Amino acid sequence: MDFLLLLLASGLVSGAAYGLIAMGFALIFKSTGVVNFAQGELVMLTAYISFTLYSTFELSFFPLMLATIPISMAIGLVLERLFIRPMLGEPIFAIVMVTVGLAVVLRGITIMIWGPDPYNFGAGIPAEVVLVGGVPFYPAQLYLIGALAVLTAAGWAFLRFSRMGIAMRAVAANETAALLVGISVSRIHAVAWMLSAAIASIAGVLFAANFKLAPDLWFQGLRSFPAVILGGMDSVIGSAVAGLVIGVIENLFQGYVGQGLREISGFIVIVIVLMVRPFGLFGSRDIERV
Amino acid sequence: MRTGHFKERTAQLVALSDSKVVWSFAGLLLALVLAAPFVIGNYQVTLLVSAMIAIVGAVGLNMLTGTTGLISLGQAGFLAVGAYTNAILMMDHGWPVWLSMPAAGVVSALVSLLVGVPSLRLKGLYLAITTLAFAFIINHVILYAEWLTHGPNGIFVSGATVMGVDLQRGKALYYLTFGITVLVVFAALNIQRSRVGRAWMAIRDHDIAARVMGVDLLRYKLYAFMVSSFIVGIAGALISLQIRFVNIDVFALILSIEALAIIILGGLGSIAGAILGAIFLSLLPEAIRLFFDVFADTNSSFYTTYVYEIRGITYGIVIIAFLRLKPEGLIGLWRDVRKYWSNWPLAY
Secondary structure (H helix, E strand, O other): HHHHHHHHHHHHHHHHHHHHHHHHHHHHHHHHHOOOOOOHHHHHHHHHHHHHHHHOOOHHHHHHHHHHHHHHHHHHHHHHHHHHHEEEEHHHHHHHHHHHHHHHHHHHHHHHOOOOOOOOOOOOOOOOOEEEEOOOEEEHHHHHHHHHHHHHHHHHHHHHHHHHHHHHHHHOOOHHHHOOOOOOOOHHHHHHHHHHHHHHHHHHHHHHHOEEEOOOOOHHHHHHHHHHHHHHHHOOOHHHHHHHHHHHHHHHHHHHOOOOOHHHHHHHHHHHHHOOOOOOOOOOOOOOOO | OOOOOOOOHHHHHOOOOOOOOHHHHHHHHHHHHHHHHHHHHHHHHHHHHHHHHHHHHHHHHHHHHHOOOOOOOHHHHHHHHHHHHHHHHOOOOOHHHHHHHHHHHHHHHEEEEHHHHOOOOOOOHHHHHHHHHHHHHHHHHHOHHHHHHHHHEEEOOOOOOEEEEEEEHHHHHHHHHHHHHHHHHHHHHHHHOHHHHHHHHHHHHHHHHHHHHOOOHHHHHHHHHHHHHHHHHHHHHHHHHHHOOHHHHHHHHHHHHHHHHHHHHHHHHHHHHHHHHHHHHHHHHHHHHHHHHHHOOOOHHHHOOHHHHHHHHHHHHHHHHHHHOOOOOHHHHHHHHHHHHHHOOOOO
16 A cells, blocks of 8 residues: 555656646647647756756755746746747748757757756755655655646636636637637747646756756656547646656556556557547547548 | 750660760779779768668668658658668578578568558658657667567677678778668668559558559558668668667667758658768768868767767758758759750859
């Protein structure tokens, strides 16, 4: 029973990281229809920037995030302006491939700036173990789960109540109609990229604080694809929940079925899910008229 | 000046090219490539072999992504299956190379059904992610099925001899690769003009419309997967012969992205484009090295530490630049040049 509890706990922790990264994917996909293959690189780049801030000014966690998030949003905005905006009107495939190219470039630049060696990055979070219901947690793990909970609630409220969030949903539902009722679609796209970069930075810092800040951090972006698919690519809240599900499934596979299954169990799950429901569990079905 | 294409007989319609100029240039090119190993050095021969393997792989991917419109991010997986099948059959089961190479293609084609069948219901990006998942799963199967693949140790590939000729040495490998490349290119050109090829294009342009016109989506999508993976599997087998050692690191994810970069910058859906793109991208690392030789020091610690990053960044910039400035790719550039040339001085 203890073993199961431990597996569940560590599953929730890694799942929270997947969920955060997947939320970033879903936000961009929802409002622009593009899968941002550079999301993992965005996570990595912002985590490294935060690391530099941390080691220069020795901030504690919350001031650190206050400094990191605006920088990340600026990066998101710049990327959108420089690379995505000029591709407006091109086929989706072309835009997606631009993000693939962008991913390789960002990854290379990040590794060139900060070097190939891993760093320990505490992010100003205390390191004493806390017991929650008999299960030991590091505070960084609790911060990660907490961040997912807060961002999911905030994301839901934002999309439900705020003017910008409603506009975003309108753009997702029908871009032309949204344009006609006076919503600035290009601004919505820019905001989606900024918010997504902000979420990426939170995910990146907390992931690095829990595990390590290493040049393979970008890989987490690909590892969260199962969560993105399971949640449905256009469901922000769904992908957050799906992240937790995938994290727990991975750890249960690792614990009970076999070594090395952790990395692929998520992918096996989504191949099965996609066979049954080609649009993910919570994704909206695409109806085509001829 | 030619005013148009006037065709009076069926034979003219189905001919690969009706232009004598094209044929003679193609013949000249073939002769040059055939004579090349006697003129250039060993290193350049190796480079050309890599470029030709890239052509085989790119033509294979082009059938799936360019002609049928099914985006695949799992190319590295199919290459790995081909390379490993060849290596395992040759080294662990003692198959002769002329049997194990086609077998590599066949196994790769069969494995592609595993992705092909679930992907029949999927479209666009969902399919791209499924193929990505497939590549991950293949990687892990290879890493953990040690009884079959020797896991992380990899397999050394040697002794590929046919009638006393070692096919893994310089010129023999060159001519083997060359022969396969020519075969694959001609096969691809012919398939594209057949009913199957036209059905694939119809699926790419609008799958529902294709279905209404009587194209069996299930069958033709599976054909696309199988033919493409067969060719890619052969390319994988060639890789295993060339580098003499298969290991999971050879088939990293970046390979799938490289493959897509090749067909994008060549020009999606065009076989000539795939060839141009493959040559361009295989020679790009050399160009980077030359650049560093001239303007900086190739032995500098910066270059040696970050050689992969520099290469990756260049790939990325090339992809972005082509998509942004010339979405038709190298073949589009070539068409522009040709049009300008043949219409000169009336071109505007």
